[in-house]
Amino acid sequence: MSTASRLPKSIQQLADKLPTEVNSTIRRLAMLSLIGQVVLVVTGGAVRLTSSGLGCPTWPRCTSGSLVNTPEMGIHGFIEFGNRMLTFALAAVAVLMLVYLWNLRKERRDLFLLAVGLLASIPAQAIIGGITVLSNLNPWVVGLHFLVSMALVVFSTLLVNRAYGRTGRFMKRPLEAIPGAMSPVMTAVAFFSAVAVCLGVIVTGAGPHAGDANAPRNDLDWDLVSHIHAVPAYLITAGAVFAVYFVLRKGITGLFRTAALLLLAVTVLQAVIGFTQYYNGIPALLVGAHMLGAALLMGAATNAADVARFSPKL
Template sequence: MINSNSLINKKEQRFRSLVSLTIVIIYLLILAGGIVRGTGSGMGCPDWPRCFGRWVPPTEISQLPANYQEIYGAKLKGEVLFNPVKTWIEYANRLLGVLSGFLVFATLLASLYYLHIDRIIVWGSLMAFLLIGLNGWLGSRVVATELAQYVITLHLLLAILLVFTLLFVWVRSSSSKWRVESEKTSTLRLLLAIALLLTLAQIVLGAQVRDVLDSVVKRIGYGERDSWISQLDWRFYVHRSFSLAIFAFHISIIYQLRKLNKRGQLVKLTNILIGFIVAEIGTGVIMAYLGVPAFAQPIHLVLAILIIGLQFSISLLLTPKLIATGSVNQATRLIKA
């Protein structure tokens, strides 16, 4: 019996570790996407899935045909000369996308262990696999449409949905490790649902601000970086002010959590959430007052996805009906063993 239970625990631990690694890589992929956007490398590879017609991108202009500007000029977004840095930034983003695809597929295969234990975990893993395939295709449309804003925003939203799906699988497969002592969580769940929707709206608005910023950069150039912010429209000011409202809203959430459990795991998660929000506001201030430095933009994006991911995870932990089945089945298996 001991050996049987130990084998079960090892298989489940390996699955959770694989899902955790996959989530980390997805976040790195989002970070890479932010770097691509922040450095203007979106068309660093003007074709897809190859890059300048090659599986391994060129590192110098001599590796390109003499008339490469004529071939790819319409898609190079004003780049007069070949820029290997932008090309490899975009290509590294693609490689991370391929790696994440393999990991999500591995997660799906590993989830088959739960086929007769908790099929929802298998369905969740299958959903993640379908989502990353769809988002990979959408990435090709980003190139094909030459960075159309609506495609980029949809690409980001699908990435968030993928993160949600993987977080659900991870939380459900490890639900026995989490405990919520009080059942009086309806108000808190409502607050978290509102916070999640507000944060999602803030992310979409931020994507629109980024699009306006791209237009400003295209019009006045990189040499006028200090004047970029003053050229933005009302969406930037709404986006900036809205962050303070979201921060205040989360203070009320942590107050409600402390009423439920003053020292529980959920309170620790919410404290981390507040820390991320403070850091998110900090990177926003850096961009607004220090000429939108390129390093701050991807960090700002990843923090936003970390925030919404934590909100979603806490909401799951406060909704036992969504995650309890895995724990019940696990207990049943141990009893039968």
């Protein structure tokens, strides 16, 4: 018996109306998911940097007597509750993506599995967010919360590339050939980007921006871990410069050229923000910009590694 014949008639009628090829709606949902995940990093940063981490002092409710924030809670409650609501919006986008991919679940298994991974990670992210509140913003739990956001940015970046036919088995057009060494270098850049983000979480856990005045810190030497955090950043920069050098030297055009230039631009911007905040007392606004930069770097590094992987080699 086929899957279609086992479905109730009403559901089958709905399935018959769903797309049988990747269309503009699926592509827009993929892009919306990526943008939303980056925005979630920014709003999560706003929660921490405005000391709104306990703006809603419990979870899953905002208070013991209310699901939502109340006027008496002020701006901190509004910021924290708004960040929680964005998670629901992103979950809705992920559900819609799965629905629109239903008829493509076998033919475009790559897209479908990425969408499943994205949807499965969002509730996990929400639960970890709840634990951060219940643990009074334990820095290690807060750090894990941020790292899941970075993983969601990676998933979303790959989803966009596949949905737009930029990479994968269903590319719309062939990619231009690149030097054989480029793919492992870009993979290493993506790896060290993840390492830098993990170390950045530890740096933040040792710093002053805890999300609440009474939140605990990890008691590590902030200056020491900041210098350790810079090591993978130097390696990322070297990899990005290497990629752009060969792109320009060999006249490589197309997607990899764009990916390499974007990677270098984001890397340099992130480095400038990092050094500026280090030498200026870690102002909250620059810390927020650095968090946004981390999300952009993970996206750019993932994109560069993905494009390099599927590019033919010289």
